[in-house]
Every structure is written in structure tokens, then in C-alpha cells.
Amino acid sequence: MTVTELVSYEDALASYDPVMGLEVHVELGTRTKMFCGCSTALGAEPNTQTCPVCLGLPGSLPVVNATAVESTIRIGLALNCEIAEWCRFARKNYFYPDMPKNFQISQYDEPIAFNGYLDVQLEDGEVFRVEIERAHMEEDTGKSTHIGGATGRIHGASHSLLDYNRAGIPLVEIVTKPIVGAGERAPEVARAYVAELRELIRALGVSEARMEMGQMRCDVNLSLRPHGTETFGTRSETKNVNSLRSVERATRFEIQRHAAVLDAGGKIVQETRHFHEDTGSTTSGRVKEEAEDYRYFPEPDLVPVAPSREWVEKLRAELPELPRVRRNRLREQWGISQHEMQSVLNAGAIDLIVATIDAGAPADQARKWWMGELARRANEQGTELSALPITPAQVARVCALVAEGSLNDKLARQTIEGVLAGEGEPDEVVEKRGLKVVSDTGALSKAVDEAIAANEAIAEKIRGGKVQAAGALVGAVMKATRGQADAARVRELILEKLGVQG
Amino acid sequence: MPGITREEVAHLARLARLELKDEELDHFAGQLDDIIGAVARVSDVADEDVPPTSHPLPLTNVMRPDEVRPSLTPEQALSGAPAQEQQRFKVPQILGEE
Numbered sequence: 001m002t003v004t005e006l007v008s009y010e011d012a013l014a015s016y017d018p019v020m021g022l023e024v025h026v027e028l029g030t031r032t033k034m035f036c037g038c039s040t041a042l043g044a045e046p047n048t049q050t051c052p053v054c055l056g057l058p059g060s061l062p063v064v065n066a067t068a069v070e071s072t073i074r075i076g077l078a079l080n081c082e083i084a085e086w087c088r089f090a091r092k093n094y095f096y097p098d099m100p101k102n103f104q105i106s107q108y109d110e111p112i113a114f115n116g117y118l119d120v121q122l123e124d125g126e127v128f129r130v131e132i133e134r135a136h137m138e139e140d141t142g143k144s145t146h147i148g149g150a151t152g153r154i155h156g157a158s159h160s161l162l163d164y165n166r167a168g169i170p171l172v173e174i175v176t177k178p179i180v181g182a183g184e185r186a187p188e189v190a191r192a193y194v195a196e197l198r199e200l201i202r203a204l205g206v207s208e209a210r211m212e213m214g215q216m217r218c219d220v221n222l223s224l225r226p227h228g229t230e231t232f233g234t235r236s237e238t239k240n241v242n243s244l245r246s247v248e249r250a251t252r253f254e255i256q257r258h259a260a261v262l263d264a265g266g267k268i269v270q271e272t273r274h275f276h277e278d279t280g281s282t283t284s285g286r287v288k289e290e291a292e293d294y295r296y297f298p299e300p301d302l303v304p305v306a307p308s309r310e311w312v313e314k315l316r317a318e319l320p321e322l323p324r325v326r327r328n329r330l331r332e333q334w335g336i337s338q339h340e341m342q343s344v345l346n347a348g349a350i351d352l353i354v355a356t357i358d359a360g361a362p363a364d365q366a367r368k369w370w371m372g373e374l375a376r377r378a379n380e381q382g383t384e385l386s387a388l389p390i391t392p393a394q395v396a397r398v399c400a401l402v403a404e405g406s407l408n409d410k411l412a413r414q415t416i417e418g419v420l421a422g423e424g425e426p427d428e429v430v431e432k433r434g435l436k437v438v439s440d441t442g443a444l445s446k447a448v449d450e451a452i453a454a455n456e457a458i459a460e461k462i463r464g465g466k467v468q469a470a471g472a473l474v475g476a477v478m479k480a481t482r483g484q485a486d487a488a489r490v491r492e493l494i495l496e497k498l499g500v501q502g
Numbered sequence: 503m504p505g506i507t508r509e510e511v512a513h514l515a516r517l518a519r520l521e522l523k524d525e526e527l528d529h530f531a532g533q534l535d536d537i538i539g540a541v542a543r544v545s546d547v548a549d550e551d552v553p554p555t556s557h558p559l560p561l562t563n564v565m566r567p568d569e570v571r572p573s574l575t576p577e578q579a580l581s582g583a584p585a586q587e588q589q590r591f592k593v594p595q596i597l598g599e600e
Contacts, residue, residue, distance in 0.1 A: 030568050031568050031569065032570050036571070037566070037569060037570055037571025038570070038571070039570045045576065046576065046589045046590050047576040047580060047589055048575070048576050049573050050574055050579045051571070051573050051574055052574070055579060057582075063564060063565065064564065064566070065565065065566060066566060066567055067567075067568035068568070069565060086562070088556060093517075095519055096596070097591070097596065100591075145588075147587075155597060157595060157596070157597070158595060159592055159593060159594055160592075160595070160596055161587055161590035162591040162592075162593060163590050163591075164579070293513075295517065297556075298556035298557075300556065300557070302564075303557055303559065303562055303564050304557065304562045304563075305563060306562040
């Protein structure tokens with residue numbers, strides 16, 4: 001293995017113009033597989049969700065999943081694609097044990113959706129249009145476990161074990177046209193594109209698109225060309241880059257690696273590369289010597305798919321508001337900056353905040369709790385915000401209790417803590433923990449008297465007209481009541497008792 | 503013009519993981535060329551108005567609803583496997599020593 005000294009990112013960009021191509025695979029969230037009725041539920045015991053069709057047994061015949069076709073058309077429409085009036089499936093022939101048939105049913109020169117675009121918004125608000133070549137239907141492969149190698153990798157393994165539960169799960173592959181003109185922002189554009197695509201897929205409800213679960217996977221193709229030239233350089237294909245951060249890092253690394261090779265007078269080898277999360281680098285996979293000789297031919301066991309125009313137009317009319325449009329609308333409604341909205345998006349908090357507002361909370365309060373206390377807790381526990389055991393309705397109830405004066409900020413935090421700990425609804429937590437703000441004069445009066453007695457010097461100042469000194473006494477009362485006193489009421493009482501006007 | 507060359511047959515054999523001896527290559531190249539030649543005669547009768555056909559039936563949009571059907575048991579699924587381990591299909595080493 002040759003180790004290439006990387007060129008600095010700035011130097012690479014000074015000499016070369018990066019060209020990217022992104023291929024994203026999305027597992028559809030259908031109940032059944034693409035061509036048979038086997039369940040797609042996650043977490044099943046190995047080989048419990050297979051049948052003669054997905055095992056490729058002789059005599060079995062595939063039948064297309066109508067919902068998968070519909071989902072793919074909806075993805076195509078949301079990506080501003082044309083939808084084929086007539087298209088076929090094709091066999092992609094290859095020998096690898098992850099597909100028991102020895103071919104994958106895919107689409108070749110007749111994708112169901114083609115020629116679209118997706119506008120992505122970068123952190124500073126700039127909109128970059130990524131053109132879409134095609135979106136086509138295919139099926140996922142089985143899961144291999146490699147035995148005998150030191151690290152569970154295929155290299156050095158003595159044999160491998162196959163679980164075909166995943167084989168045949170519907171996949172949509174979305175391929176961009178070459179992305180040119182991104183320049184130094186190429187890694188950022190790559191990340192923003194995959195992020196926007198993920199939002200889109202989720203908004204359509206066709207997949208959860210969780211990258212950490214392999215439900216969405218990205219291949220990054222990259223080449224460099226010297227500034228001022230038109231022809232594309234030779235590309236590398238970095239496979240299965242499985243987080244947004246990795247998409248950005250892999251792109252950046254490949255730019256630096258390509259520049260180093262080219263600067264040294266070398267040639268880029270067209271090859272598959274693997275990205276390593278730990279080092280942020282890529283290493284060579286297999287070289288494509290026999291340039292993809294998959295011998296595609298029309299799948300004889302499946303008849304063509306010819307979506308009627310009525311169906312396509314009905315699906316188009318039913319598309320939800322696109323995520324970017326929705327984000328901009330919410331951003332204006334909430335009166336926050338582009339940057340703040342980006343943080344909300346990154347935290348996965350948009351839908352939670354919207355639901356909290358829908359449950360009656362003011363926008364700023366809803367945002368404050370999800371982006372503050374709750375984001376902090378999710379971060380501590382290393383979970384997603386949406387995975388916290390608290391609902392938007394519960395957060396809205398806490399906001400309401402604060403608004404009516406029953407809770408102050410500190411008590412509200414304790415209430416949320418109780419809800420997260422499984423102590424029940426916010427009102428139950430307040431009740432059980434005795435968290436209500438004390439504004440009852442009788443209960444506070446004694447604490448105020450004690451505070452005055454213990455701080456005679458301060459009390460004297462206040463009597464003398466130095467009203468702002470009351471803060472110290474309020475603090476003393478709050479401390480004595482463990483934060484449960486109604487601070488405004490305490491201040492009134494202090495001034496009243498000392499005979500001064502507030 | 504031959505329908506298929508000896509080199510193409512050798513290439514296809516490699517893609518299909520078939521090990522063919524030299525005389526077999528000669529033999530099959532000749533046979534396949536004859537077959538392709540025979541099939542190619544279809545093009546002589548098919549005029550411009552006959553589009554290439556991949557399916558003999560005038561059917562489109564044969565689809566099924568997205569409803570779960572019973573799968574095989576793992577025992578049934580694995581019953582034809584030459585080898586198994588941990589309820590999975592066991593296959594020989596995928597990558598050779600390099």
C-alpha cells in the first residue's frame with residue numbers, strides 16, 4: 001500500500017476544480033420486499049424473512065410491490081424529475097453471495113424517474129442547485145458476516161455467513177449529474193445535498209432514512225480537473241459513506257488525495273475506495289479492470305411499469321410542502337436567523353418544536369426548551385432528541401405552567417427532569433415533587449421576615465430608599481425556599497414590610 | 503461478419519466463472535456463432551415498424567399490494583444449503599489470499 005502525502009485543502013483548490021457525483025441508496029419503508037411478500041421488519045432472527053422468490057429458488061416468480069413503485073414516483077416528483085411513461089426492470093448479473101439469484105433486479109437504461117434537481121441551502125443561506133440524473137428502483141442485498149478474520153473484515157476471513165432477510169428490500173437509487181461549480185464548498189455541498197435528500201425522504205414518509213441504520217447510504221464519486229479545463233479527470237468512488245459528517249470528510253479527503261497524486265505527476269486509478277470513520281481517510285478497494293460488465297438485460301420475469309399520467313398527477317398534487325420551503329416559512333414565523341434555523345435542523349428539532357407549538361406553546365418557549373435543556377440531555381445521553389421520553393404535548397404543558405406562574409424556570413427544569421425519569425405527566429411530577437411556585441402570602445411572609453431579620457443592614461438601606469438592594473433579600477428568600485418562591489411576590493412583600501414604594 | 507468472436511466467448515466464460523479449455527472455446531465459439539446467426543435472421547423479417555420486444559405479452563403494471571405473506575421457516579430456507587452455521591448460509595472464502 002502506498003501512502004500519499006496529502007496536499008493541503010487550500011493548495012488543492014488553488015490548482016484544481018472538484019467535480020462530484022453522488023449516488024444515494026434509500027431503503028423504502030414498505031411493509032414487504034420489492035418482489036415478494038416477505039416482511040421487512042428490522043431485527044428479525046437470521047433467515048426468518050425469506051421465501052422462494054428472494055432466495056432465487058427455481059420456478060419462483062417476482063411480482064412488483066405497488067407501494068414501492070408509488071414511493072419511487074413520489075421521490076421522483078419531489079426531485080422535480082420526469083416520470084417515465086413506460087419502463088422496465090433489468091437484470092444486473094454478478095457473482096457475489098450477497099444475492100442468492102446471482103443477479104440483482106434493478107433498472108438500467110429506463111429509470112422510472114429522470115432529469116430533475118434538488119435545491120439545497122448551505123449554512124449561510126446560499127442556495128445551490130444539484131441536478132438529478134435519475135432515480136430508479138432496485139432491491140437490497142443480503143447481509144454477510146465474515147468469519148475467521150482478525151477484525152470481522154472480508155480480508156483474511158476463512159468463510160462467510162449469509163442472512164437473506166435484507167435481500168429484496170426495496171431500494172431507490174438516486175444519482176446526481178456531475179456537480180460542478182461548487183469549488184471550495186464541494187464538501188459542504190455534498191453534505192447539504194445528502195442532508196436535504198434525507199429531509200425530503202422523511203417528509204414524503206417513504207423511509208425513515210436513518211443513515212446509522214443503513215437505511216440511507218451514500219457513494220461519493222470525485223474527480224479533479226485543472227482550473228480552466230473542461231474535461232473531467234478520472235474519478236474515484238468512495239463507497240458506503242454512512243453519516244453526513246463522513247460525506248463531508250470523505251469528499252474533502254479525496255480532493256486532497258487526488259491533488260497530491262496529480263501534483264506528483266501521477267494518474268488517478270479508477271477504483272472503489274473505502275472510507276474509514278476513525279481516520280477520516282480512504283483506502284483502495286477493488287480496481288475496476290473489467291469496467292462493470294454486468295450484462296444488463298430486460299428482466300423477463302417482470303412486465304413493464306407504465307404509470308398512468310392520471311396517477312402521476314394525483315401523486316404530484318398530494319406531495320407535501322418541501323422541507324426547504326417549510327423551513328424558510330417556519331424561520332420567518334419564528335423570527336429566527338438562518339444560522340439558528342440550521343441549528344434547529346441539525347438537532348432534529350423542527351418537527352418536535354412544531355408539534356409543541358401546535359399543542360399550545362409559544363414558539364420561543366417551545367424552541368427554548370427543545371434547543372436548550374432537552375438538547376443538552378439528549379447530547380449527554382448520546383440519543384436523538386426525538387428519542388427522549390418526553391412528548392411535545394408534555395413540553396407544551398410545562399410551558400403553560402410557566403406562563404400561568406405555577407412554575408418558574410428552575411422548577412420547570414425539575415419538572416422536565418421528572419417527566420424524563422418516568423415520573424408521569426408534568427402535573428403529576430409537580431404534585432409529587434411539590435414543585436409549585438409558592439406565592440401564598442402566609443407561607444412567604446415568614447421567610448421574608450426571617451430574611452429581613454438576618455440582613456438588617458440591607459433592610460436599613462432599603463428603608464432609606466435604596467430599592468434596588470431588595471434583590472439581595474429576594475435572593476435570600478429564594479434560597480430559603482429552595483427556589484420555589486414566586487420571586488415577584490417576594491419582592492412586593494419585602495418592599496411592603498419595609499414601607500417603601502416599588 | 504461473425505456473431506460472436508472467440509475472445510468474446512472467453513470473456514463471457516470468465517464472467518460466468520466457467521473454466522473452458524482451448525478446444526472447448528473453439529467448439530463453443532462456433533456453436534454460439536451459429537445460434538446467434540440463426541436468431542439474427544429475425545432482424546431480416548422485422549422491419550422498422552416492429553420495435554424490439556422483451557416481453558411477449560401485452561401486459562403492463564402487474565403489481566401486488568404491500569401486504570405481508572408468510573415466509574419460509576429458517577429450517578426450510580436453509581434446507582437446500584450445502585452448508586450452514588448460526589442459522590445462516592455458509593459460503594466459502596470470498597476473497598482469496600492476496
